[in-house]
Amino acid sequence: MAKTAKDQRGKQAAAKAKQPKQPRQIEQGRLKQPKQQSDAKQQNQRNQHNPAEQRNQAKQPARPKQPKQLAGLPVQLGQIVDVDITGLSHEGAGVGRVEGYTLFVPGALAGERARVQVNHVKKNFGFAELLEVVEKSPSRALPPCPVYDRCGGCSLQHLAYEEQLVHKQQIVKDNLRRIGGFSVEGEGAVTVHPTLGMSDPWRYRNKAQVPIGEQNGALVGGFYAERSHEIIDMDECMIQHPANDEAVAAVKKLAARLQIKPYDEVNHTGLLRHVVVKVGARTGEVMVVLVTTEEFIPQKEKLVASIREQLSDVKSIVQNINPARTNVIFGDKTVTLWGSDVIYDYIGPIKFAISARSFYQVNPVQTEVLYNKTLEYAGATGTETVIDAYCGIGTISLFLAQKSRHVYGVEIVPEAIADANRNAELNGIENVTFETGPAEAVIPAWKEQGIRPDVIVVDPPRKGCDEALLKTILEMKPERVVYVSCNPSTLARDLKVLAELYEVKEVQPVDMFPHTGHVECCSLLVRRDIAVN
Numbered sequence: 001m002a003k004t005a006k007d008q009r010g011k012q013a014a015a016k017a018k019q020p021k022q023p024r025q026i027e028q029g030r031l032k033q034p035k036q037q038s039d040a041k042q043q044n045q046r047n048q049h050n051p052a053e054q055r056n057q058a059k060q061p062a063r064p065k066q067p068k069q070l071a072g073l074p075v076q077l078g079q080i081v082d083v084d085i086t087g088l089s090h091e092g093a094g095v096g097r098v099e100g101y102t103l104f105v106p107g108a109l110a111g112e113r114a115r116v117q118v119n120h121v122k123k124n125f126g127f128a129e130l131l132e133v134v135e136k137s138p139s140r141a142l143p144p145c146p147v148y149d150r151c152g153g154c155s156l157q158h159l160a161y162e163e164q165l166v167h168k169q170q171i172v173k174d175n176l177r178r179i180g181g182f183s184v185e186g187e188g189a190v191t192v193h194p195t196l197g198m199s200d201p202w203r204y205r206n207k208a209q210v211p212i213g214e215q216n217g218a219l220v221g222g223f224y225a226e227r228s229h230e231i232i233d234m235d236e237c238m239i240q241h242p243a244n245d246e247a248v249a250a251v252k253k254l255a256a257r258l259q260i261k262p263y264d265e266v267n268h269t270g271l272l273r274h275v276v277v278k279v280g281a282r283t284g285e286v287m288v289v290l291v292t293t294e295e296f297i298p299q300k301e302k303l304v305a306s307i308r309e310q311l312s313d314v315k316s317i318v319q320n321i322n323p324a325r326t327n328v329i330f331g332d333k334t335v336t337l338w339g340s341d342v343i344y345d346y347i348g349p350i351k352f353a354i355s356a357r358s359f360y361q362v363n364p365v366q367t368e369v370l371y372n373k374t375l376e377y378a379g380a381t382g383t384e385t386v387i388d389a390y391c392g393i394g395t396i397s398l399f400l401a402q403k404s405r406h407v408y409g410v411e412i413v414p415e416a417i418a419d420a421n422r423n424a425e426l427n428g429i430e431n432v433t434f435e436t437g438p439a440e441a442v443i444p445a446w447k448e449q450g451i452r453p454d455v456i457v458v459d460p461p462r463k464g465c466d467e468a469l470l471k472t473i474l475e476m477k478p479e480r481v482v483y484v485s486c487n488p489s490t491l492a493r494d495l496k497v498l499a500e501l502y503e504v505k506e507v508q509p510v511d512m513f514p515h516t517g518h519v520e521c522c523s524l525l526v527r528r529d530i531a532v533n
């Protein structure tokens with residue numbers, strides 16, 4: 001009989017009442033998960049403008065803040081029951097039913113029989129903690145991460161990787177069917193391909209963001225325990241690039257040795273708030289960012305010299321000053337303490353400059369897979385006019401520019417557009433034009449100016465495309481639309497609108513965030529009058 005590491009049978013559920021959710025970290029005004037490992041979530045949070053809307057779109061509803069008993073339910077708070085797990089929620093929790101009442105059981109897998117303790121109840125569903133796996137799924141894997149149970153940055157390490165890919169393909173199909181009304185099996189169905197996974201789905205992240213604090217007089221840094229701001233000290237993350245782990249561990253040790261005061265979030269005292277490390281996966285270049293409450297760092301020169309001495313690949317040491325009492329990681333002021341302001345990396349043949357605060361996809365291997373698929377679906381031959389809506393720092397635009405006559409990119413964040421222009425220059429790419437503003441306003445203006453795209457690529461935030469943009473796409477009638485999405489539910493909703501004029505030919509899920517519940521998709525839409533089966 002397999003026992004899970006979460007076995008806490010003796011505890012009363014009431015005693016385990018979850019703390020109200022802490023505010024999440026925000027970077028550059030975008031919501032962030034407060035965990036070092038959770039950039040899959042960060043990728044979503046980065047683009048998440050309406051968390052309530054996201055919850056409505058998700059299949060697994062948000063937990064209530066405090067558990068409470070409800071009369072008339074087949075289970076009560078604290079009750080221990082055996083339940084057959086029949087599915088996995090889109091967030092990766094096992095889903096079972098007790099007399100028709102749905103229980104979400106994080107850590108349980110479809111096909112398993114699980115002993116669980118109910119720890120939250122609502123009228124139509126509840127949550128339970130996995131106590132024991134009574135009958136184990138053959139797809140169950142041993143999570144290699146020693147802090148898997150406490151961290152929560154990954155939610156699927158206990159599921160064999162091949163099965164994670166199947167699960168993600170199924171999520172996409174479910175959304176297309178339920179929300180989009182598309183058929184996904186049989187003749188005339190939208191083809192949803194098997195998820196493109198990684199041959200080695202570990203150590204893929206190129207960015208670490210580690211909160212620093214103090215416990216029992218010692219400097220600690222690692223990740224926040226679930227639903228709290230208590231820092232669990234740790235030096236190794238299984239999905240983090242080894243260079244990042246090495247750099248974070250070195251900086252923590254040096255800061256402790258040089259008696260640099262760690263930040264105390266409660267009293268808003270101390271100096272070192274976060275250590276952020278970025279690595280160029282292809283170039284090996286490392287950037288260390290010290291986020292501090294004020295500019296003065298005692299023994300700054302010694303700290304910088306020691307970092308350089310210990311980390312031979314470091315090319316940039318940067319300080320960001322954030323004096324605010326806030327969950328936002330970065331402040332407005334950034335100063336370079338040593339070396340370059342940026343590190344460089346490549347996606348395919350394109351070189352990117354990465355600064356302390358600029359956004360860059362966290363899984364470079366899969367980013368290339370995703371962008372190659374985007375390029376393939378765009379079908380560009382060198383003569384096309386292409387619009388890249390929601391272009392960020394111009395990554396997709398620059399990829400597309402290699403095979404197009406001209407690419408127009410639009411993005412709402414001005415700093416990202418500055419990066420996009422710089423990256424175009426860096427690569428000597430001249431057939432691109434970037435404009436700052438909301439895609440739903442800029443693209444109609446381009447239409448008025450007579451820009452006639454053959455292809456429109458959209459890569460919107462989790463909330464999907466603005467209705468006005470979808471309307472403009474239908475009016476501009478490009479031959480192809482390529483929809484890149486990090487949220488299958490809004491993807492399905494928007495494809496339903498575009499299906500008025502377009503045939504959804506195929507959808508390719510790509511695993512950008514192995515071991516998390518997140519899935520990215522690239523979809524090809526072809527205008528009905530030219531779509532050939």
Ligand SMILES: C[S@@+](CC[C@H](N)C(=O)[O-])C[C@H]1O[C@@H](n2cnc3c(N)ncnc32)[C@H](O)[C@@H]1O
Nearest residue numbers: 390391392395411412413437438439459460461
């Ligand atoms: C999923 S990211 C895509 C970024 C880029 N394509 C990439 O691969 O790195 C979505 C981008 O849309 C931007 N954004 C959000 N709302 C927008 C809007 N209304 N108009 C234009 N851009 C927007 C965000 O700032 C973010 O950079």
